[in-house]
Amino acid sequence: MDSVDCVVIGAGVVGLAVARAMARKGREVLILESEDAFGTATSSRNSEVIHAGIFYAHGSLKERLCIEGRDKLYAFCDAYGVTCKRTTKLVYVSTEDELPALKKLQTHCAEAGVPMIWLTQEDARGLEPNLKCVAALHSPMTGIVDSHAYMLALLGDAESHGGTIVYNSPVVGGRGSDSGVILNVGGAEGMELEARTVINCAGLGAQGISRNITGIIPASIPPQHYAKGNYFYLSGKPPFSRLIYPLPGKASLGLHYTLDLAGQGRFGPDIEWVDTLDYKVNEAREPVFYAEIRKYWPDLPDGALRPGYSGIRPKIQGPGESAKDFVIQTPQETGVNGFLALYGIESPGLTSSLAIADAVAERVT
Numbered sequence: 001m002d003s004v005d006c007v008v009i010g011a012g013v014v015g016l017a018v019a020r021a022m023a024r025k026g027r028e029v030l031i032l033e034s035e036d037a038f039g040t041a042t043s044s045r046n047s048e049v050i051h052a053g054i055f056y057a058h059g060s061l062k063e064r065l066c067i068e069g070r071d072k073l074y075a076f077c078d079a080y081g082v083t084c085k086r087t088t089k090l091v092y093v094s095t096e097d098e099l100p101a102l103k104k105l106q107t108h109c110a111e112a113g114v115p116m117i118w119l120t121q122e123d124a125r126g127l128e129p130n131l132k133c134v135a136a137l138h139s140p141m142t143g144i145v146d147s148h149a150y151m152l153a154l155l156g157d158a159e160s161h162g163g164t165i166v167y168n169s170p171v172v173g174g175r176g177s178d179s180g181v182i183l184n185v186g187g188a189e190g191m192e193l194e195a196r197t198v199i200n201c202a203g204l205g206a207q208g209i210s211r212n213i214t215g216i217i218p219a220s221i222p223p224q225h226y227a228k229g230n231y232f233y234l235s236g237k238p239p240f241s242r243l244i245y246p247l248p249g250k251a252s253l254g255l256h257y258t259l260d261l262a263g264q265g266r267f268g269p270d271i272e273w274v275d276t277l278d279y280k281v282n283e284a285r286e287p288v289f290y291a292e293i294r295k296y297w298p299d300l301p302d303g304a305l306r307p308g309y310s311g312i313r314p315k316i317q318g319p320g321e322s323a324k325d326f327v328i329q330t331p332q333e334t335g336v337n338g339f340l341a342l343y344g345i346e347s348p349g350l351t352s353s354l355a356i357a358d359a360v361a362e363r364v365t
Contacts, residue, residue: 007195011038015201016154017357023161034170045311051348052141061326066348069355080153089142089243092133130239176215180338200341217335222316229269231308238265255292281307316344
C-alpha cells in the first residue's frame with residue numbers, strides 16, 4: 001500500500017486552492033481528480049464573477065469568506081498575472097414596491113462593511129442608458145475573472161511547492177485507520193492509498209464519496225440537491241458595460257446579466273431543480289429568459305438569445321428551503337481521524353476559494 005501525507009479529493013477551484021494552501025504549509029500533497037482535467041464541473045460552468053459579499057447572512061461563512069476571499073483573489077490575480085476586471089455591478093429594482101427591500105440590502109451591506117452606492121433612476125440611467133429601473137445599488141467591488149487561468153495558476157503554485165495531481169483517479173471508497181484514512185482509488189490502475197490527512201473537496205461528488213468511507217458518521221453528511229442553471233448568450237452589441245442583477249431570491253441570485261473578459265454578453269443562470277447531472281442547455285427555458293430580461297431591458301430584440309452553457313450548483317437545501325451556509329467539517333464532525341469534508345460550496349465559492357483554503361488549512365493544523 002502506498003502512503004502520502006495529504007490527499008485533496010477534487011481539482012475544482014476550491015480543491016486546487018486547498019491543495020495550494022496545504023503545499024505552501026510544507027505538507028506533501030496529492031490531488032486526486034476523477035476526470036482527465038481540472039475544473040471540469042462547477043468551476044468551469046459559472047458566471048466567473050468576483051462577488052463583493054453583498055447578499056449573505058451576517059456571521060455566515062459565505063459572508064466572511066466571500067469578503068476575505070474577494071480581496072485575496074484580486075491580490076492573487078495581480079501577483080500571478082491572472083486576468084480579471086473590476087466591472088462593478090448594479091442591483092436594480094423595477095417597481096416602487098421593491099424600494100424598501102433595496103434600502104434593506106444597502107443597510108445590510110453597510111453593516112458588513114461592503115460599499116453600496118444608492119442610485120436614483122436618473123443616476124442608474126446615467127451609468128447604463130439601456131437599464132429600466134426605479135432605483136439601483138452600485139457595487140464598486142464586483143468584478144469578473146478568467147477562471148481557467150486562475151485554476152491553472154493555483155495548480156502551478158501548488159506544484160511549485162511539491163504538490164502533485166493525478167487525473168482519472170476517482171475515489172470509490174475507503175475506511176478510517178489508526179494513522180489516518182485508507183482510500184480505494186479507481187481508474188486504470190486501481191490502488192489503496194493511505195493518507196494522514198484527506199480533504200474532500202469533490203463538490204457535486206462530495207456526499208457520495210463520504211458515504212463510501214467506512215467510519216464517517218452518516219448523520220454528518222448533509223442532503224444533496226442539484227440546482228441547474230442555464231445560460232444564454234446575447235447576439236449583437238452588449239447593452240450594458242457593468243453586471244446587472246435583480247434582488248436575489250431564496251435559491252439563487254436571480255437571472256442576471258454578465259460579461260466575459262472578451263466582452264461577450266450573457267444572461268443567467270436561472271434555477272431548475274434536477275435529479276441527474278445533465279449539462280445540456282434546456283432551450284425550453286428561453287421564453288422565461290426573454291420575460292425576465294425585458295423587465296430591465298425592454299428593448300431586447302426577438303431572436304437575440306442563443307443557448308450558451310449550463311452548470312449545476314451543489315446545494316444542501318432543497319426547493320423552497322432557505323439558503324444554507326458553506327459546510328466545512330473537521331474529523332470531530334466526520335468521525336474519521338484525518339478526514340475533512342466540504343459541502344454545499346456553491347456561489348460565492350469561486351470568490352471565496354482562497355479564504356476557504358486558508359480556513360481549511362487552519363482547521364487541519
